[in-house]
Amino acid sequence: xxxxxxxxxxxxxxxxxxxxxxxxxxxxxxxxxxxxxxxxxxxxxxxxxxxxxxxxxxxxxxxxxxxxxxxxxxxxxxxxxxxxxxxxxxxxxxxxxxxxxxxxxxxxxxxxxx
Amino acid sequence: xxxxxxxxxxxxxxxxxxxxxxxxxxxxxxxxxxxxxxxxxxxxxxxxxxxxxxxxxxxxxxxxxxxxxxxxxxxxxxxxxxxxxxxxxxxxxxxxxxxxxxxxxxxxxxxxxxxxx
Numbered sequence: 001x002x003x004x005x006x007x008x009x010x011x012x013x014x015x016x017x018x019x020x021x022x023x024x025x026x027x028x029x030x031x032x033x034x035x036x037x038x039x040x041x042x043x044x045x046x047x048x049x050x051x052x053x054x055x056x057x058x059x060x061x062x063x064x065x066x067x068x069x070x071x072x073x074x075x076x077x078x079x080x081x082x083x084x085x086x087x088x089x090x091x092x093x094x095x096x097x098x099x100x101x102x103x104x105x106x107x108x109x110x111x112x113x114x
Numbered sequence: 115x116x117x118x119x120x121x122x123x124x125x126x127x128x129x130x131x132x133x134x135x136x137x138x139x140x141x142x143x144x145x146x147x148x149x150x151x152x153x154x155x156x157x158x159x160x161x162x163x164x165x166x167x168x169x170x171x172x173x174x175x176x177x178x179x180x181x182x183x184x185x186x187x188x189x190x191x192x193x194x195x196x197x198x199x200x201x202x203x204x205x206x207x208x209x210x211x212x213x214x215x216x217x218x219x220x221x222x223x224x225x226x227x228x229x230x231x
Contacts, residue, residue, distance in 0.1 A: 031217050042221040105159035
């Protein structure tokens with residue numbers, strides 16, 4: 001079955017370190033998204049991509065970067081981790097040819113920055 | 115300006131009763147989609163139901179229905195015959211536009227539903 005996976009599921013890092021969170025989908029979807037979820041803020045969009053080599057900034061993109069070298073993967077990099085980036089991170093994907101463009105989410109990554 | 119508003123931070127419902135979770139939205143785009151997701155305590159985001167701005171009828175998916183009132187810009191989720199497993203956080207979300215001009219979701223802050231036995 002097609003799916004979307006994230007790794008690692010849990011991560012503890014130190015302030016200032018570079019961290020990369022992986023997202024891999026086997027739906028063959030064009031669109032991929034990264035969100036963060038914090039108490040009181042719901043889910044907020046970090047970066048998104050509409051296809052290979054395409055990346056765009058979302059609402060809370062400062063301190064994060066993404067790259068899309070193939071259809072299946074959209075890794076999220078925290079250039080220099082900060083305590084404010086402690087959060088739960090969700091990756092999602094959707095298909096433009098689907099008129100609903102329903103986004104399907106990965107299981108999430110819990111990141112703690114000490 | 116807040117584009118998706120869920121005014122009920124928490125709600126309780128008795129098992130087997132129906133419950134309505136409120137969602138209002140704000141957009142000037144005539145083409146948009148509205149979604150509801152469920153997030154149980156395990157943390158995953160589960161897609162429940164979708165309503166397109168041009169859809170003439172309210173969406174239904176099993177025990178879930180969406181009470182779509184376009185003029186009032188509301189998209190309330192109705193869960194009929196609540197079950198203990200319905201206890202979760204529920205998020206309303208909106209997509210403005212489609213494809214390369216849209217696709218992004220804006221989420222409300224969620225409503226935590228607790229079903230009492």
